[in-house]
Amino acid sequence: MEDKSQHSNFITEIIDKDLEEKRYSEVHTRFPPEPNGYLHIGHAKSICLNFGLANQYNGKCNLRFDDTNPAKEETEYVESIKEDIRWLGFDWEDRLYYASDYFDTLYEYAVKLIKKGKAYVDSLPWEEIREQRGTPTEPGKESPYRNRSVEENLDLFERMKNGEFKDGEHVLRAKIDMSSPNMNLRDPIMYRIRHAEHHRTGNKWCIYPMYDWAHGQSDSIEGITHSICTLEFENHRPLYDWFLEQLEIHHPRQIEFARLNLSHTVMSKRKLLELVEGGYVDGWDDPRMPTISGLRRRGYTPESIRNFADRVGVAKRDNVIDVVLLEFSLREDLNKRAQRAMAVLHPLKVTITNYPDGKVEMLDAVNNPEDPSMGTRKVPFSKEIYIEQTDFMEEPPKKFFRLKPGGEVRLRYAYIIKCEEVIKDENGNVAELLCTYDPATRSGSGKSNRKVKGTIHWVSKEHAFDAEVRLYDRLFTAEDPTGNPDKDFKEFINPDSLEILSGCKLEPFLKNAKPGERFQFERLGYFCVDTKYTTEEKTVFNRTATLRDTWAKIQQKQSGKK
Numbered sequence: 186m187e188d189k190s191q192h193s194n195f196i197t198e199i200i201d202k203d204l205e206e207k208r209y210s211e212v213h214t215r216f217p218p219e220p221n222g223y224l225h226i227g228h229a230k231s232i233c234l235n236f237g238l239a240n241q242y243n244g245k246c247n248l249r250f251d252d253t254n255p256a257k258e259e260t261e262y263v264e265s266i267k268e269d270i271r272w273l274g275f276d277w278e279d280r281l282y283y284a285s286d287y288f289d290t291l292y293e294y295a296v297k298l299i300k301k302g303k304a305y306v307d308s309l310p311w312e313e314i315r316e317q318r319g320t321p322t323e324p325g326k327e328s329p330y331r332n333r334s335v336e337e338n339l340d341l342f343e344r345m346k347n348g349e350f351k352d353g354e355h356v357l358r359a360k361i362d363m364s365s366p367n368m369n370l371r372d373p374i375m376y377r378i379r380h381a382e383h384h385r386t387g388n389k390w391c392i393y394p395m396y397d398w399a400h401g402q403s404d405s406i407e408g409i410t411h412s413i414c415t416l417e418f419e420n421h422r423p424l425y426d427w428f429l430e431q432l433e434i435h436h437p438r439q440i441e442f443a444r445l446n447l448s449h450t451v452m453s454k455r456k457l458l459e460l461v462e463g464g465y466v467d468g469w470d471d472p473r474m475p476t477i478s479g480l481r482r483r484g485y486t487p488e489s490i491r492n493f494a495d496r497v498g499v500a501k502r503d504n505v506i507d508v509v510l511l512e513f514s515l516r517e518d519l520n521k522r523a524q525r526a527m528a529v530l531h532p533l534k535v536t537i538t539n540y541p542d543g544k545v546e547m548l549d550a551v552n553n554p555e556d557p558s559m560g561t562r563k564v565p566f567s568k569e570i571y572i573e574q575t576d577f578m579e580e581p582p583k584k585f586f587r588l589k590p591g592g593e594v595r596l597r598y599a600y601i602i603k604c605e606e607v608i609k610d611e612n613g614n615v616a617e618l619l620c621t622y623d624p625a626t627r628s629g630s631g632k633s634n635r636k637v638k639g640t641i642h643w644v645s646k647e648h649a650f651d652a653e654v655r656l657y658d659r660l661f662t663a664e665d666p667t668g669n670p671d672k673d674f675k676e677f678i679n680p681d682s683l684e685i686l687s688g689c690k691l692e693p694f695l696k697n698a699k700p701g702e703r704f705q706f707e708r709l710g711y712f713c714v715d716t717k718y719t720t721e722e723k724t725v726f727n728r729t730a731t732l733r734d735t736w737a738k739i740q741q742k743q744s745g746k747k
Contacts, residue, residue, distance in 0.1 A: 247281075597643065662679045
């Protein structure tokens with residue numbers, strides 16, 4: 186068994202006690218997503234927790250789709266969820282299940298409760314059922330149909346199944362306690378009539394189980410030992426237990442943990458769907474979305490997300506995690522694995538006047554200073570190059586250590602150059618720099634010890650290729666876009682969350698980069714080849730993250746305060 190000391194929390198303490206007391210002989214968890222949207226970073230935390238616990242205890246973890254609402258579920262979502270889980274590095278092996286696998290068994294369980302006098306068919310409209318539930322401080326009222334005979338309930342429930350009634354005409358409710366202080370125990374609905382085609386069972390069923398009814402019984406059927414849920418299900422646990430006790434079947438333990446709330450984003454699938462359907466983003470996999478597919482397309486690695494989930498840990502109470510921690514986990518991982526490259530996003534032409542015409546040198550460039558095993562590559566250098574427009578200023582402030590008139594700067598892996606003349610276009614904009622180079626200052630040659638304070642990146646004009654670069658930023662300007670009840674969360678959408686640059690100049694080896702590959706563009710940030718819009722004719726890079734590390738600054742401030 187894995188060393189649990191590194192993964193100890195209140196959930197593992199409960200599991201350890203259960204195993205010690207022989208309540209269960211193994212650990213069997215499950216991840217139960219609804220196939221009504223794409224998974225987001227909050228689901229990633231749950232995936233890491235459920236599959237992680239199974240790995241930690243040499244147990245098993247099932248993937249079970251909670252497909253009990255045919256009106257909102259699609260096969261597209263099922264396939265995307267499976268892809269996301271595999272990409273994160275987890276494997277459910279042969280344990281792929283659906284709640285719809287158990288519709289026959291769930292129906293028989295419901296019949297059993299009716300026969301025990303613990304369930305009844307209610308013919309009140311939904312609105313009246315809702316009104317009669319009462320409030321947290323006032324008890325509910327019993328339905329006039331609550332005391333129907335077992336025989337009448339069995340007959341009506343079978344006719345519901347056979348499609349004799351319209352949507353909403355009847356429901357099946359558990360008979361528990363309408364005066365319970367826990368409103369989930371006030372005769373909750375178990376089944377509703379819904380004449381809708383199911384993505385797996387077709388039109389076989391026209392009654393569908395509610396989540397609270399399907400969840401616990403599905404756990405029991407699969408032999409789940411520990412049903413790990415988010416905190417909003419804490420008040421549902423007595424109902425979870427009640428159903429299992431009444432049916433006298435295998436009884437898993439439900440444990441709740443705090444869901445992941447991330448700053449500067451929304452984590453509601455309903456709101457994410459609103460963004461997609463309203464055209465505010467480019468689909469579920471838009472790199473600004475907190476979906477796993479969006480993070481993957483943006484360039485996140487599965488390792489960075491797993492490390493983030495581990496850092497966040499498992500809490501008993503809700504809190505908001507700063508998105509900079511997610512970005513820190515990404516930078517930490519990419520710093521180790523991403524190959525370096527040079528790219529100029531806003532090109533400014535530089536002509537080195539004393540460099541021989543037609544000469545091309547192949548200079549050695551380090552692929553990753555954090556990993557010597559990644560070796561070096563050859564970068565072409567010639568008379569005409571491009572540098573970033575922001576690396577030159579005509580009237581620079583103090584401590585501007587890049588290029589200026591009469592100033593010198595080192596070209597990364599190459600030579601020291603000096604700006605001799607500035608050429609402008611008819612509008613007065615800087616169009617080209619004429620520079621000279623010092624042949625004795627080639628990097629790594631050991632011929633000159635002369636140093637300058639600034640080093641900038643560049644690409645050879647003759648050898649560079651054009652690419653489109655998409656600069657992504659946070660989708661929302663507000664830390665909590667849903668925190669103001671008087672404003673729609675969409676009012677906080679960042680108008681500068683995407684900037685598309687064309688005509689960017691990249692060093693030639695990047696021409697062969699494959700969709701999904703990640704690089705660090707030196708001095709600019711981490712980028713990856715877009716998987717959606719890259720073609721044989723056009724290469725598109727997405728900015729994954731800038732090089733600025735806000736989280737490190739936050740930690741430094743906290744350490745200073747301590």
